[in-house]
Amino acid sequence: MRVTPDLSTARWRKSSYSGNQQGDACVEVSGDYPGTVPVRDSKNPAGPVLMLAGAAWEPFVAGVRRGSL
Template sequence: MSTARWRKSSYSGGEQGDECVEVCNDFPGTVPVRDSKNLTGPVMMLDGAAWRPFVNSVKDGSL
């Protein structure tokens, strides 16, 4: 993951702009996700099919 090219997710936001996640497109079929405020912290590896339900859960506040 040290060479991964991270980008801020378009789904990030929050009222203060401080609820930011970064994602990486370098892994076909998998979406690595990390907290942009903790770059050396854990990375959640989501199956590509799980990405949309994850985003929807974050958006509706259930996560």
């Protein structure tokens, strides 16, 4: 059984590639949960949160950095 962590005290950070203009698409992540990466839409902080396995997040970030995603 999976247990969803309490995210009420999560410290969220926005991508350094995010623009500061209203309407920019951006995600925020929290590094407070070992082995799991919570991801949310910065424009809707009260909305749903995706809980990704750390093992899946690392290749995704690497692909973005390479420009292949």
